[in-house]
Amino acid sequence: MEQKPTLREISSQIRRDIVRMVNMAGSGHPGGSLSSTDLLTVLFFDQLNHSPKSWRRDGKGKDMFFLSAGHLSPVFYSVLARSGYFPVSELATFRKLGSRLQGHPSIERGLPGVHVASGSLGQGLSVACGAAITKMLNGEKNFIYVLMGDGESEEGQVWEAAMFAAHHKLDRIIAVTDWNGQQIDGPVSKIMNLGNLEAKWNAFGWETSVVDGHNLEAIAEAYRSAKANSGNGKPKMLLMKTEMGQDVDFMQGTHQWHGKAPNKEQTEVALKQLKETLGDF
Numbered sequence: 001m002e003q004k005p006t007l008r009e010i011s012s013q014i015r016r017d018i019v020r021m022v023n024m025a026g027s028g029h030p031g032g033s034l035s036s037t038d039l040l041t042v043l044f045f046d047q048l049n050h051s052p053k054s055w056r057r058d059g060k061g062k063d064m065f066f067l068s069a070g071h072l073s074p075v076f077y078s079v080l081a082r083s084g085y086f087p088v089s090e091l092a093t094f095r096k097l098g099s100r101l102q103g104h105p106s107i108e109r110g111l112p113g114v115h116v117a118s119g120s121l122g123q124g125l126s127v128a129c130g131a132a133i134t135k136m137l138n139g140e141k142n143f144i145y146v147l148m149g150d151g152e153s154e155e156g157q158v159w160e161a162a163m164f165a166a167h168h169k170l171d172r173i174i175a176v177t178d179w180n181g182q183q184i185d186g187p188v189s190k191i192m193n194l195g196n197l198e199a200k201w202n203a204f205g206w207e208t209s210v211v212d213g214h215n216l217e218a219i220a221e222a223y224r225s226a227k228a229n230s231g232n233g234k235p236k237m238l239l240m241k242t243e244m245g246q247d248v249d250f251m252q253g254t255h256q257w258h259g260k261a262p263n264k265e266q267t268e269v270a271l272k273q274l275k276e277t278l279g280d281f
Contacts, residue, residue, distance in 0.1 A: 005277060005278060007041055007042060007045060007046060007216050008216060009275075009277035009278070010041050010045055010082065010277070010278065011037050011038050011041040011216070012247075012274055012275045012276075012277050013078075013082065013275075013276065013277045013278040013279075014037050014040075014041060014075060014078045014079060014082060015034055015037050015246075015247055015248070015274045016271060016274045016275075016276055016280060017074070017077075017078035017081075017082075017091055017280075017281065018030055018033045018034060018037070018074040018075055018078060019034075019248065019262060019267055019270045019271060019274065020091075020267065020271070020280065020281070021074050021077070021078070021091055021092075021094040021095075022074055022094075022261045022262065023261055023262050023263070023264070023266075023267040024092065024094065025094050025095035025096070025261065026095075026261050027095060027103070027259075027261050028073075028074055028094070028095060028103065028259070028261055029071040029072060029073070029074065029258060029259045030074065030245065030248075030251060030257055030260070030261070030262065031180075031182065031244040031245045031251055031254075031255070031256075031257035031258045031259075031260075032069065032071065032072050032075075032149060032178060032180065032182075032244060032258065033072050033073075033074040033075035034075070034244070034245050034246045034247060034248060034251065035178055035180040035213070035242040035243055035244050035245065035246050036072055036075055036147065036178040036213075036240075036242065037075050037246065037247075038213060038214050038215075038216060038219060038242075038246070039147075039176060039178070039213050039219050039238075039240050039242070040075055040076070040079050040147070041079065041216070042216055042219040042220050042223065043065070043145060043176075043223065044065075044079045044080075044083050045083070046220055046223075047220065047223040047224070047227075048063050048065060048145065049062055049063040049142060049143070050062050050063055050065075050083075052083055052084040052085045052112065052113070053084075055085065055112050055113060057107070057115055059115060059131060059135075059142070060138075060140070061140065061142070062142055063142045063143045063144070063145065064115055064128075064131050064142065064143075064144050064145070065115075065145045065146070065147075066115060066116060066118070066124045066127050066128050066131070066144070066145070066146040066147070067105055067118050067124065067146075067147055068118060068121070068122070068123060068124020068125060068127075068128075068146050068147060068148045068149075068152065069118075069121065069124070069147060069148055069149040069152050069178065070104035070105050070117075070118035070119030070120075070121075071103070071104060071119065071259065072147070072149075072178075073094075073101070073102070073103060073104055073105055074094065076105060076114075077091060077094065077101050078091060080111075080112070080113040080114075081281075082278065083113070085111075085112040085113040086100070086111065086112055086113075088279075088281045089281050090281075091281045092281055103119075104117070104118060104119030105117060105118050105119070115127075115131075121149070121151075121152040121155055122152055122155025122156070122157040122158050123157060124146045124147070124148060125146055125148065125157075125158055125161035125162065125165070125173075125175060126157060126160070126161040126164075127146070128144045128145075128146040128161075128165075128173055128175065129161050129164050129165050129168070129170060129173065131144050132144045132165070132170040132172055132173050133168065133170065135172070136170070136172075141172070142172070143172050143173075143174055143227060143230070144170075144172060144173045144174070145173075145174050145175075145176065146173070146174075146175045146176070147175075147176045147177075147178065148175065148176070148177050148178070149177070149178050149180075149183070150177055150178065150179045150180065150181065150183070150188050150194060150197070151182070151183025151184070151188050151191070153177060153194060153197070154188075154191075154192045154194065159204065162201070162204040162205075162206065162235075163204060163205075165206070165235040166204055166205030166206060166234070166235060167205075169233040169234070170235050171229075171230050171231065171232055171233050171234050171235055171236070172230050173235040173236065174223065174226045174227070174235075174236045174238065175206075175235065175236065175237045175238070176237075176238045176240055177197065177237065177238070177239050177240060178213070178240055178242055179197065179213070179239050179240055179241050179242060180242045180243060180244040181244070182244040182253075182254065182255040182258060183255060183258065184255065184258045184259060185255065186255050187255065197239055198210055198239060201237040201239070205234060205235075206234055206235050206236065206237045207226075207229060207232065207234040207235070207236050207237070208236075208237045208238075208239065209222055209225070209226070209236075209237070209238050209239065210239045210241060211238055211239065211240050211241065212240075212241055213240030213241050213242035214242060214243070214246060219240070222238050223238070226238060244257065244258070245257050247273060247274060248270045248273055248274070249273060250266070250269065250270075251270070
């Protein structure tokens with residue numbers, strides 16, 4: 001009987017996929033994709049109620065995930081492929097003309113796993129609210145997950161959606177912020193300081209937790225706790241403290257790799273730091 005890969009092995013392979021995809025395309029966003037790898041690995045391979053074989057765009061009968069920070073498509077595509085939504089070999093078409101794997105997720109070519117096109121920052125939480133309201137009206141007890149960036153949280157629409165979710169007691173929304181402290185132009189604290197995010201979300205009526213976004217068990221426990229408290233009338237925000245470019249030393253902790261592709265030599269250096277566990281595409 002073949003042994004099931006561990007979450008750590010899966011996350012390592014996904015990071016290899018990210019680096020190779022962006023290098024092969026010559027463009028893309030590796031930094032935030034690497035910082036959010038662990039939290040998405042735990043979600044898709046341990047917590048999310050989903051099925052690639054029975055997936056529907058309307059999400060009926062299943063949990064739903066929305067990627068609000070659409071530029072993190074490399075990690076999203078790798079997670080979907082490694083989950084069985086489409087062939088892993090298709091990752092080689094990332095950002096190619098005519099590919100289903102566009103730079104930002106698109107529904108134009110019917111890519112399984114993608115409920116809505118994204119990339120215009122600040123909109124994902126609003127979409128999640130709509131999905132949560134729909135499930136509530138239909139009597140469905142599934143959860144709605146959405147991943148946002150901390151730089152993205154400078155968008156006003158995020159806070160309008162936050163008020164909406166709290167007002168309507170959408171306590172089956174579990175939002176996640178990839179809190180890596182970096183955005184395209186520099187540190188978030190210097191571009192537009194968000195202040196105390198935990199206090200802000202609490203003030204907006206959300207149940208908020210700060211989590212080590214690279215501790216797989218802590219991430220899993222945060223998801224479990226959020227689901228267990230779904231009856232308290234409060235939407236959930238998991239603030240995942242992460243490092244931009246996690247596990248690739250020359251990308252880590254800097255905004256410079258927000259939207260920059262590594263060259264051949266840099267890719268080779270990065271891949272030596274990331275263990276191949278499931279086989280490269």
